[in-house]
Amino acid sequence: MAKVLIVDDEKSIRNTLAEFLRKEGYEVETAEEVNQALALLRVTEFDLVITDIVMPRISGIELLQQIRQSNPDIQVIIMTGEPTVDTAVKAVQVGAYDYISKPIVKSMLIKVVKQAIHLKGVTDKKKLLEYKNHQYQKNLEQLVEERTKALHNSMQSTIMVLASMVSLRDAYTAGHQMRVGNLAAAIGEEMDLAPSMVEGLRVTGYLHDIGKVTLPAEILAKPGKITKLEFEIIKTHAAQGYEILKDLRLPWSVAEVIYQHHERKDGSGYPDGLKNQEIMMEARVLIVADVVEAMSSHRPYRSSLGIEATLKEIRENSGILYDSDVAEACLRLFERSEVDFVISGDFAKTNFVF
Template identity: 40%
Template sequence: MRDPNAPPIRLLMVEDNPGDARLVRALLAETGGFELSCAETMAEAQSWLAENAADAVLLDLSLPDSHGLETIDRMRGLAPMAPVVVFTGLADEDVGVAAVKRGCQDYLVKGVGDGQLISRTVLYAIERKTLEVERAQSADRMKKVLLQTVRAMSLTLEMRDPYTAGHQRRVANLAVAIGRTMGWSEHTLEGLQTGALIHDLGKINVPSDFLSRPGRLSDAAFGVVKSHAAVGAEIVDGIDFPWPVADMIRQHHERMDGSGYPLGLTAESIIPEARVLAVADVVEAISSHRPYRPALGMDVALAEIRNHCGTRYDPEAVACCEKVIAQEGEAVFGEIALGQ
C-alpha cells in the first residue's frame, strides 16, 4: 500500500486525444497520489522533460509526430531513467510483448480497467524500474571487483617472473586494439582484455627456473611450460565470468592448422578471442626481451604472423594487427581505456 504522506507521483502522459487524457486525469484524481502532466506530441514531451523530471511516463504509440514502436525508443532516449507504460487502443498482445522487449515496464489498453488499475500499473512499473537499476548497479559493482581481482592475479604472476613483467598487460592492450579494429563490441573487448590480462596465469604452476633459464629447455621442461595454458584455464574454470575467459586462456596457444597446444584445435574450433590473443601474444613475445634471447624487434614479429597467416594465425586478426601497428607502432602496448 502506498504511503498517504508520500509526495505525489509525477506522471507524464503523452496522449494526443484530449478525451482520453481527461478520462485518465479524472480516474487518477479518484485514486489520489498523482501529479499528472500532459503532452500531445513527442516534441511537447521533450520540451516538458527538458525542464521537469517524471517518475513515470504513460505513453500512447500513435502520436502526430511519432508512431509505433519507434515511439518507445524515442521516449527512452528522452527519459532513460523513467519507467514507461504503454497506453494505447491496440488490444494486441504481440504489441505488448514487443513494447516490454524494447524496455517498457508495462502495457495498458485504453478503456480497460479503472483508475485503480492504472494506479497499480504505474506503481508496479516504478518498482520494476527501480529494481532494474539496482540490479544493474550491483552487477557493475561486482564486475569492477572481478576486474580488480584479475589485475591482482596478473600482477602476482608478473612479480614471480620478472622477465615477463608487463607482458600480459601489453598483450591485452594490443589484443583490444586488434579487436576494436575488427569492429567488436565494448562488452566483447572487455572480456578479451580480461582474458589477456591473465592468459599466462598457469605459469604460476611452472618452476620459476624454467621461466628464467637462459638457453633452450629440454623437451621435458618445455612440456611443463606448455602445460600453463591448460592449468590456467583450470584455475579460472569455476569463476562465473560473463565472457569465455577459461577458453581464451586454454586456447591462446592453439593454431589454425592444428599445430598448437594443448588440444590441437583447428580453425573455427578456436574461439575468436583466442585467435586474436594468439596473434597479440606472439607479436609481443617476439618484439620483446626474453631470458633466452634479446628482443628481435617488431619487423621480425610482423614477419612471423604474415608468413604464417592462415596456417598458424587467423587472417583477419593478422590483417588488423598489421593495421594497428602501422598506425600506432609500439605505442599500442601502452594503456587502452575501456568504458572509462
C-alpha cells in the first residue's frame, strides 16, 4: 500500500485530505509543520508528500529542498492558497512532481496523487531492476574470475608435475628447465613480445627437455664425453618431448616449439634442419635461452664454461646460428645485468614464476 504524508498547518485541510486518500486505499500520515514532517520522513518510507507552501516558520518549498537532498525518489506535490506562476515554477524547479491550488478539488487531487504514486512505482521498479542487474553483473564477474583462477591453478600444477617428472631421471635437467623458462621469458619481454607469448615461453622453457625422460639414465648422468651413438640417442628427446605433450591442451603451441628447440638458423640443427623463419618465433627465443643456460652452468661431464664464453658464443653466432633479434635482446639483458637466473645449477634456487 502506498504511503502518503500530508503537511499543512490547517488542521481541517489535513484531516479532509487524509480522509479522501484513505478512502482511496492509501496509508496516510499528517504533520502540521515542516520539522514534524522531517521527523516522520526519517522513520517512515513515504511514496508521496503533499505539502502546503505557506506555513509558519519553514515553507513547503524548503521542505521540498530538504527532501530532495536526502531522498530524491519521493514524489512531492505542492499546494497553496495563493497560486502564482512564480511559485509553481519554483516548486517544479526544485523537484516537485506537480502543483495544485486551493481550494482542493477532490477528483483533481486523487487524479494527481494516482499519477504521482504510479510514477514512484515505476521509478522503484527501475531502480530495483538496475540494482539486480548490477548485482548479477558483479556475481558473474566474480564467477568468471574464480573459474579463471581455478583453471590457471590447475594448469600451473599440471605444468609443475610434468616439469618435475624429469627430475626423477635427471635432477640437473629439472633445474635447467626452470632457468631456461625464466630466461626465455626475460628475453621475450626485452623483445616486447605480447604478454601471453612471454608466459608461453616460460611454460615451454619449463617443459622443453621433458623428452629426456625417455632416455637411458646412464646416458643422462654419464660423466665425461659421450659417444656419437649416445648423442644420436640424446637428439631424439626433442621429438619425444613433442610426442609426450602434443595432446596437452594449453593456450600455447608448447609441443611444436619443443620439437624445434634444437634447430639452428643456418639449418645445422635437429631434428629437421629447419632454417630462418621456418623456425617458430618462440623456438628461436628458446634456442638462445637454452644455449646460454647450458653453457654457463655445470654439466655432469664438464664444469661451467663461464658467462663470458657463453656471451661470446651468442655474439659471434648472432644471425648465423641464432636469430639476431633474439641474440641482441639476450645480450642487452646481460649487459644491464638484469638476468638473475641462477647459473650454478642449484635447483632449490630456481622457482616457477607465473
